[in-house]
Amino acid sequence: xxxxxxxxxxxxxxxGDSGDGMQLTGDRFTSDTAQLGNDFSxxxxxxxxxxxxxxxxxxxxxxxxxxADFDIRTPGDRPxxxxxxxxxxxxxxxxxxxxxxxxxxxxxxFTTRNLAKxxxxxxxxxxxxxxxYEVHALDLTGLAVAAVAPFGLGRKDAARTKxxxxxxxxxxxxxxxxxxxxxxxxxxxxxxxxxxxxxxAAFKAGYAYGxxxxxxxxxxxxxxAPTPPGTYRQITGNTALAYGLMAGAAKAGLQLFLGAxxxxxxxxxxxxxxxxxxxxxxxxxxxxxxxxxxxxxxxSYAGALGVTSTSGPGMALKMETISLAVMLExxxxxCDVQRAGPATGMPxxxxxxxxxxxxxxxxxxxxLPVIAAQSPGDxxxxxxxxxxxxxxxxTPVILLSDGYLGNGAEPWAVPNLADLPAIDPxxxxxxxxxxxxxxxxRDDKLARPLAVPGTPGMExxxxxxxxxxxxxxxxxxxxNHEHMVRLRQAKVEGIADTxxxxxxxxxxxxxxxxxxxxxxxxxxxxxxxxxxxxSGRPVATLHLRHLNPLPxxxxxxxxxxxxxxxxxxxxxxxxxxxxxxxxxDCESYSRVRGLPISLSELAEDLIAIIDGKDGR
Amino acid sequence: xxxxxxxxxSGVPLALTPLNRKDFTSDQEVRWCPGCGDYAVLAAFQGLMxxxxxxxxxxxxxxxxxxxxxxxxxxxxxxxxxxHGRAPAIATGVATARDDLAVWVITGDGDxxxxxxxxxIHALRRNVNITILLxxxxxxxxxxxxxxxxxxxxxxxxxxxxxxxxYPFNPISLALGAEAGFVARTIDSDRAHLTEVLTAAVAHxxxxxxxxxxxCPIFNDDAFLELxxxxxxxxxxxxxxxxxxxxxxxxxxxxxxxDGSLEVVDTADADPxxxxxxxxxxxxxxxxxxxxxxxxxxxxxxxxxGIFRDVDRPSFDDGVREQVEMPSPxxxxxxxxxxxxxxxxxxxx
Numbered sequence: 028x029x030x031x032x033x034x035x036x037x038x039x040x041x042x043g044d045s046g047d048g049m050q051l052t053g054d055r056f057t058s059d060t061a062q063l064g065n066d067f068s069x070x071x072x073x074x075x076x077x078x079x080x081x082x083x084x085x086x087x088x089x090x091x092x093x094x095a096d097f098d099i100r101t102p103g104d105r106p107x108x109x110x111x112x113x114x115x116x117x118x119x120x121x122x123x124x125x126x127x128x129x130x131x132x133x134x135x136x137f138t139t140r141n142l143a144k145x146x147x148x149x150x151x152x153x154x155x156x157x158x159x160y161e162v163h164a165l166d167l168t169g170l171a172v173a174a175v176a177p178f179g180l181g182r183k184d185a186a187r188t189k190x191x192x193x194x195x196x197x198x199x200x201x202x203x204x205x206x207x208x209x210x211x212x213x214x215x216x217x218x219x220x221x222x223x224x225x226x227x228a229a230f231k232a233g234y235a236y237g238x239x240x241x242x243x244x245x246x247x248x249x250x251x252a253p254t255p256p257g258t259y260r261q262i263t264g265n266t267a268l269a270y271g272l273m274a275g276a277a278k279a280g281l282q283l284f285l286g287a288x289x290x291x292x293x294x295x296x297x298x299x300x301x302x303x304x305x306x307x308x309x310x311x312x313x314x315x316x317x318x319x320x321x322x323x324x325x326x327s328y329a330g331a332l333g334v335t336s337t338s339g340p341g342m343a344l345k346m347e348t349i350s351l352a353v354m355l356e357x358x359x360x361x362c363d364v365q366r367a368g369p370a371t372g373m374p375x376x377x378x379x380x381x382x383x384x385x386x387x388x389x390x391x392x393x394x395l396p397v398i399a400a401q402s403p404g405d406x407x408x409x410x411x412x413x414x415x416x417x418x419x420x421x422t423p424v425i426l427l428s429d430g431y432l433g434n435g436a437e438p439w440a441v442p443n444l445a446d447l448p449a450i451d452p453x454x455x456x457x458x459x460x461x462x463x464x465x466x467x468x469r470d471d472k473l474a475r476p477l478a479v480p481g482t483p484g485m486e487x488x489x490x491x492x493x494x495x496x497x498x499x500x501x502x503x504x505x506x507n508h509e510h511m512v513r514l515r516q517a518k519v520e521g522i523a524d525t526x527x528x529x530x531x532x533x534x535x536x537x538x539x540x541x542x543x544x545x546x547x548x549x550x551x552x553x554x555x556x557x558x559x560x561x562s563g564r565p566v567a568t569l570h571l572r573h574l575n576p577l578p579x580x581x582x583x584x585x586x587x588x589x590x591x592x593x594x595x596x597x598x599x600x601x602x603x604x605x606x607x608x609x610x611x612d613c614e615s616y617s618r619v620r621g622l623p624i625s626l627s628e629l630a631e632d633l634i635a636i637i638d639g640k641d642g643r
Numbered sequence: 644x645x646x647x648x649x650x651x652x653s654g655v656p657l658a659l660t661p662l663n664r665k666d667f668t669s670d671q672e673v674r675w676c677p678g679c680g681d682y683a684v685l686a687a688f689q690g691l692m693x694x695x696x697x698x699x700x701x702x703x704x705x706x707x708x709x710x711x712x713x714x715x716x717x718x719x720x721x722x723x724x725x726x727h728g729r730a731p732a733i734a735t736g737v738a739t740a741r742d743d744l745a746v747w748v749i750t751g752d753g754d755x756x757x758x759x760x761x762x763x764i765h766a767l768r769r770n771v772n773i774t775i776l777l778x779x780x781x782x783x784x785x786x787x788x789x790x791x792x793x794x795x796x797x798x799x800x801x802x803x804x805x806x807x808x809x810y811p812f813n814p815i816s817l818a819l820g821a822e823a824g825f826v827a828r829t830i831d832s833d834r835a836h837l838t839e840v841l842t843a844a845v846a847h848x849x850x851x852x853x854x855x856x857x858x859c860p861i862f863n864d865d866a867f868l869e870l871x872x873x874x875x876x877x878x879x880x881x882x883x884x885x886x887x888x889x890x891x892x893x894x895x896x897x898x899x900x901x902d903g904s905l906e907v908v909d910t911a912d913a914d915p916x917x918x919x920x921x922x923x924x925x926x927x928x929x930x931x932x933x934x935x936x937x938x939x940x941x942x943x944x945x946x947x948x949g950i951f952r953d954v955d956r957p958s959f960d961d962g963v964r965e966q967v968e969m970p971s972p973x974x975x976x977x978x979x980x981x982x983x984x985x986x987x988x989x990x991x992x
Contacts, residue, residue, distance in 0.1 A: 058987060061987070061989065062987075062989055064989060064991065207987075254991045255991070256991050256992055257990070257991055258984065258988050258989075258990050259988060259989050259990070259991060260984070260985045260987055260988045260989075261987070270979075270982065270983055273979055273982075274979060274983075277972075277975050277976055277979050280972055282740060282969065284736065284739070284740055286736065303982065304966050304967045304968065305967075305968045305970070305978070306968075306970065306975060306978055306979060306982070307967065307968065307969035307970060307975060308967065309739060309740065309963055309967055311735070311736070311739060311963075313732065313735075313765075314732075314761055314762065314765035315761060317729060317732065317762075318729070318732035318735070318761070318762050318765065321725075321729045321732030321733045321735075321736065321762070322732050322733065322735045322736030322739070323736060324733055324736060325705070325723075325732070325733035325734060325735060325736025325737040325738075325740070326736035326737065326739065326740040327736075328723060328733070328736070328737060329703075329736065329737045329740040329741045329744065330740065330741070331740040331741075333736065347726055347729075348726065348729065351725060351726050355723070441983050441984055441985075441988065442983065443980070444976050444979060444980050444983070445976070480700065480701065480702075480703045480721035480737070480741070480744055481698075481700055481701050481721075481741070481743060481744065482700055483698070483699075483700045484700070485700070486699060486700055486719050486720050486721055487721070487722075488669070488671075488715050488716050488721075488722040488723070488724065489722070489723055489724070490715070490716070490722075490723060490724025490725070491708075491724060491725060491726055492724065500671065501671070501716065
């Protein structure tokens, strides 16, 4: 029996060919980890090609999971364990491994031909290349094929169970419960008993292999993370986003109408909402991005809650319609799950470079609220807030997520819908006492009354031509245009009046360096700050959810620090906005690698900044 | 709530008291050029609406950009003057979200066939329950006289001073190719025909496309001169179930060649067995398409008008609504809470 060692955190990366089932394997391992009460964070990373050429570096698909007995914020930079199903997976991931990391490699695919395909002149498993690592070279495929022999599968199907063998082995190695995966396989292959039984056999064989052989001298356990009481589940950002939109619509008592066109990495929002027709949700897969937002706007006009989901290139196409929504002052929620651009860029890789597009990307003076989610679970709250702002202020709202948040998963305290405040769409239904309905009159928030078609006595026309204040009739009057331009601006700026005071995180209360982030950089920034503080140095962090309008108290906070560092996955877009707005010398810290910012690198760089050794 | 029995308008509540054309006239001054064909269409529309018997507040007109797209401002119903080419997309959202609205799209040849071509063909093939009035004046009017996707080859305009070199669309052929269930053509100068075709279009459940030949007196005057008046020799009136003959005393007939294509011959020389009998209800659009090809591609001397195709098939928005269930507000929150909980939760005490 192997010794059991307790560790506080582990990062595992499963890597193989696109068709090797690595996403599924990682997802299963994460579910079992969730059941143990560990905190966790995941990072799926896959090629845009559905089946890239087998055995090539370009075709490698990986899934990284970070789990710990404490509150973690990122999927981790450097894996402690790499499961490499072929030479390409090793080649593509080796540079991320720290010395001493464990490599579990499937030798079945380390053939001369496969090695040559990725440029290995000799077998790295045996030629000394991996001397700095703890290498376990096993014929995972052969072992799996042997385990499933009784089921009479063809060679190809038998070999495909190798991912379950690997999962079984890792399940043993990290003391995860087996039942979740067994239940999952029973459900997934309910209609194919042979395949089901073979996968179960491979999984169990992997587990038993760890237990009975002495390949691994120790197995590991990670204790549950201290967590506030509550009911938890794992959730991806795209799922949380879809559910948040549903919750907002339900709280407002409105039908949810999603207009969308398939685009990576936002398509899951369309998929998830398409499965919820029994919840009063209409999904419309449009002919293009423009029609998707157009139909959503039409649905909003008709009294539903119109929503559209997309990524950067789709945002560009939707902008004319979003400008119309600004002019019409109709509620609309636009979700941008950002990816690396420009153009097709790297569709499956993450980035935060649509901030300028969201804040400024329209023609004319077309202000609208922009808010961003900071973690997968936070996509839920952000979506509910987007719905509330859109309906309260009669305005399109842009919600920024990104590929990392959308596909990444974390534990999520399931909210109680009864605790969410109701949202009042406040449609106009009664003709005013003086008999005239004025669609472009204003309430105390500068929002206009909305009368939906079918409401008698309030028939009126709206359109993209400038409107006369009050009546909404076509107007080319110069003074009226100036009034309306400023009014639309003031309406959006007024949202800042309702924002809660910003919370600066600085346990020392002595920090002179402030790190400001937005969106998914929350994870790396807060994890890096923790590391900096552990080194004995004070550092303050501030995370912005509201990017337009910016909170009233932001300027004073920025001015109270010696240095303000703004890490972003772009070339300094928020930094530029902050500098322009507040005349504070905010310093951009930018990374555009299609990956989350490295927390260890950020921590090192922050330490240098705090110590005054960064050369500035 | 009483609904009309007309299929295209079923679900739309009936007016409690009879309405008249004034009820559909807004307080906005109509600002088309004097002599514009748009006036005739607006008048026919305002005359037709009270006849439909539906509530005014349940009428929604969505338009794009162009001269004709100012139309919604002049009708006292709900309306949206949107952006160039996108009206069919916006109307799809309106019609899908609500089954109790009569949804009209007002568009032009540039709006529907150029910048908005994609939305038009997809609204037609999806069969959204909307009625599309395509004002075809074969020119860009609002931008002051550039050639449009229906202008004839060689058209001399501001942007084609030595003549255009691109081939025009035949909107009827395009709509039939896009699988539209209702396709018709009418002309601004024939009020009775205009009203008759619009009446049939709105009664059709699903997407209905009506091309309206509409004269632009400023930038393309007399484009339809040869088709004007009850005795215009080039007008081929399509009447369901009737032989396709036209001209003075029915002097000309449309006959089918042995290869299936159509030709126009003198009735006196025509083999009666080969004279085409119009069947707008034919499931196969081939015959309707062949009729649409009798339209001149150049300067118009000859064109069929009337209903080319009128066939029933389930509409998109009805199909969507059939799949969607809206629970009561309380049930909705309970069901959503169940979805949030999912099947794989754990509890921390």
